[in-house]
Amino acid sequence: MVGRIFAFAGGGGWRLAVALLAMGFMAFCHAADSSPNDSVNFQDPASVLSKYELAAGDVITIRVFGEDDLSRDKIRLSDAGTIPYPALGEIRALGLTIGELERRITAGLKNGYLVNPRVSVQIEEYRPFYINGMVDKPGGYPYQPGLTVLKASSLAGGFKERASFSKITIIRERAPSATREKATLNTPVYPGDTIFVDESFF
DSSP states (O other): OHHHHHHHHOGGGHHHHHHHHHHHHHHHHHHHHOOGGGGOOTTOHHHHHHTOOOOTTOEEEEEETTOGGGOEEEEEOOTTSEEEETTTEEEEOTTOOHHHHHHHHHHHHHTTTOSSOOEEEEEEEOOOEEEEESBSSOEEEOOOTTOBHHHHHHHTTOBOTTEEEEEEEEEOTTSSSOOOEEEOTTOBOOTTOEEEEEEOOO
16 A cells, blocks of 8 residues: 555655655544544433543442442542552542443452452542533532533522523533533533523623
């Protein structure tokens, strides 16, 4: 393939050949790095939360069956997305699902600590969502499963009189690009999302 590109480019077109090769390599890397999050259906809360990825601010509980000294209640992930854990030290949980973290801890405990560890992890508190603009009390609030824009506004003290229900947007924390999406009062909200409520001038 390389030979064909250079043959096509000719002696004076080597720069074109190099550029084509570079473009192909970048496309390959992009495909290799593509994340399942690219296809997240944000209109399906059950699907989103089943693939929920841990990040700073989440609070989890770890249970190891029959090993109370290795169980931990309500550990908050650090700003770096890590948790302290006995025997294994600092564990990086950032970007992991609950199942992936369970497997990581299980593998660590199998390495010289327990023969057949049974580990379960559950989320006690989700990281907050944020709402800004024409609401009574803008800011960050604890996430609750089943949250919508309307429910989120209630937590923030309700909409102000001049709030525009047709000018509500949301930035998804898990979206591939941090761009504002148009939202309605029934749009689902997830941990880390940021809602913007603009003012109506009519």
